[in-house]
Amino acid sequence: MLEKLGEVLRRATDKVMNAVFLDKNLVDSIIKDLQRALIEADVNVSLVKELSDKVRKAALDERIKDIEKKEHIIKILHDELLKIIGEKKELKLRKGQNRILLLGLYGAGKTTTVAKLGNYFAKRGNKVAVIGLDVHRPAASEQLKQLAEKNKLSYFIDADEKDATKIWKNLEAKGKLKDFDVLIVDTAGRHNLEAELIKEIKSLNKEIKPTESILVMPADIGQAAKQQAQDFKKAVDITGIIITRMDSTAKGGGALTACSEVNTGVYFITTGEKINDIESFNPKAFLSRLLGMGDLENLIEKIKSVTDESKQKNIQKELEGGKINLDDFIEQIKSMNSLGGFGKLKELIPGFSGMKTKIPENALENQSAKISKWEHIIKSMTQHEKENPEILEKETSRISRIAKGSGANSSDVRALLKQYKMINEMVKSGMASDFSSGAELNPKQMQKLARKFMKGGKLKF
Numbered sequence: 487m488l489e490k491l492g493e494v495l496r497r498a499t500d501k502v503m504n505a506v507f508l509d510k511n512l513v514d515s516i517i518k519d520l521q522r523a524l525i526e527a528d529v530n531v532s533l534v535k536e537l538s539d540k541v542r543k544a545a546l547d548e549r550i551k552d553i554e555k556k557e558h559i560i561k562i563l564h565d566e567l568l569k570i571i572g573e574k575k576e577l578k579l580r581k582g583q584n585r586i587l588l589l590g591l592y593g594a595g596k597t598t599t600v601a602k603l604g605n606y607f608a609k610r611g612n613k614v615a616v617i618g619l620d621v622h623r624p625a626a627s628e629q630l631k632q633l634a635e636k637n638k639l640s641y642f643i644d645a646d647e648k649d650a651t652k653i654w655k656n657l658e659a660k661g662k663l664k665d666f667d668v669l670i671v672d673t674a675g676r677h678n679l680e681a682e683l684i685k686e687i688k689s690l691n692k693e694i695k696p697t698e699s700i701l702v703m704p705a706d707i708g709q710a711a712k713q714q715a716q717d718f719k720k721a722v723d724i725t726g727i728i729i730t731r732m733d734s735t736a737k738g739g740g741a742l743t744a745c746s747e748v749n750t751g752v753y754f755i756t757t758g759e760k761i762n763d764i765e766s767f768n769p770k771a772f773l774s775r776l777l778g779m780g781d782l783e784n785l786i787e788k789i790k791s792v793t794d795e796s797k798q799k800n801i802q803k804e805l806e807g808g809k810i811n812l813d814d815f816i817e818q819i820k821s822m823n824s825l826g827g828f829g830k831l832k833e834l835i836p837g838f839s840g841m842k843t844k845i846p847e848n849a850l851e852n853q854s855a856k857i858s859k860w861e862h863i864i865k866s867m868t869q870h871e872k873e874n875p876e877i878l879e880k881e882t883s884r885i886s887r888i889a890k891g892s893g894a895n896s897s898d899v900r901a902l903l904k905q906y907k908m909i910n911e912m913v914k915s916g917m918a919s920d921f922s923s924g925a926e927l928n929p930k931q932m933q934k935l936a937r938k939f940m941k942g943g944k945l946k947f
């Protein structure tokens with residue numbers, strides 16, 4: 487789903503983050519990539535232009551420092567894309583009877599979505615009925631009937647009546663609908679929004695007085711989405727959108743653009759043909775997935791909050807001397823762990839999720855247990871040992887003593903020493919000074935650091 491767009495967006499954000507200087511040429515090339523990707527994904531052209539203007543402006547703004555600029559650009563990109571995708575919108579049921587009308591063109595996925603939505607609300611304890619008002623396609627009522635029976639949903643169809651509004655009126659007159667909390671209405675599709683269909687939609691709208699009128703759009707709709715959304719909006723008040731076939735290789739950008747057109751958000755996406763292939767839509771999570779990164783601000787805040795400044799300053803001093811002791815080491819490992827370990831970092835660092843390197847599964851586990859063991863081990867050491875851990879390697883009797891004193895095995899002590907050695911080596915190479923600077927730590931540095939870890943292939947703390 488939207489893989490190509492995601493890939494290009496990830497590449498663009500990586501380019502920004504990895505750039506030493508954001509000069510005009512680089513900015514131009516990044517913007518060109520972005521534009522191409524968004525337009526290829528069927529995002530509306532004027533929205534693309536707006537977005538790239540804003541990114542360019544931020545990138546070339548002299549008042550923003552280079553280091554902040556990168557985050558600034560990514561943030562603008564993030565915010566603008568979010569604007570295109572729309573706010574989070576929840577389909578909240580109201581007290582009394584909910585009447586949900588599903589509208590859309592031929593084959594958009596209305597009928598299957600009626601069943602999915604019916605099942606979704608029935609599973610949540612509502613009294614649901616689905617109603618077939620597609621009187622134009624001969625097999626429509628049969629399709630809905632089968633779906634409803636298979637999923638044990640109450641349903642109402644009338645294969646003989648050719649006037650949709652009449653079917654509804656009859657059901658109401660006979661009092662058939664009054665016991666249900668949620669009525670979901672299937673309507674007819676068309677190739678285009680012809681006058682006849684508009685007339686029918688308007689008549690149904692007047693009679694049913696829907697609490698929700700949802701536009702169903704397939705992910706592969708393309709640039710036509712904008713016009714179509716406008717047309718439907720003219721006929722009825724569209725309260726939300728459901729995008730179907732998100733599981734296909736479709737680009738989805740068109741359907742997303744439609745949301746900004748009708749000033750409404752996406753309630754649900756459907757991701758397959760099975761009854762449970764429906765999920766409520768979370769724009770932020772969706773965008774994170776698309777960009778392959780988590781919430782950047784969140785990451786930066788988190789890094790700040792887990793970093794005790796005074797401790798970090800001490801470590802910084804030590805680092806300048808080119809060596810860290812075991813107390814510093816455990817502090818570093820702890821702050822890394824409070825960020826959620828490598829598993830979390832992987833999501834949070836831009837570009838990281840796209841990395842090809844395989845991370846050993848156990849490296850991603852929460853390291854708390856191991857860290858607390860290591861803390862005990864370190865507590866059993868003399869100050870001299872903590873500051874010069876290399877002496878331990880030569881004197882195995884020290885290792886046994888420490889192991890005993892801390893209730894650990896010699897192999898645990900060795901594992902700790904091995905890990906320490908690795909970090910210390912990074913320190914010597916100047917690598918870990920990034921790591922230690924705490925508040926100033928930026929995602930690029932984290933990424934560099936993480937890569938170094940990965941290369942060492944020694945993630946087993």
Ligand SMILES: Nc1nc2c(ncn2[C@@H]2O[C@H](COP(=O)(O)OP(=O)(O)OP(=O)(O)O)[C@@H](O)[C@H]2O)c(=O)[nH]1
Nearest residue numbers: 592593594595596597598675730731756757758759
């Ligand atoms: N893969 C996939 N297929 C879907 C999804 N939603 C719907 N479909 C399929 O798309 C086709 C059309 O779906 P329908 O629900 O019949 O569409 P409709 O809008 O009711 O079509 P008309 O009544 O002819 O206008 C069916 O084969 C569905 O199984 C989805 O999320 N993923």
Ligand SMILES: [Mg+2]
Nearest residue numbers: 596597620626
């Ligand atoms: Mg249908």
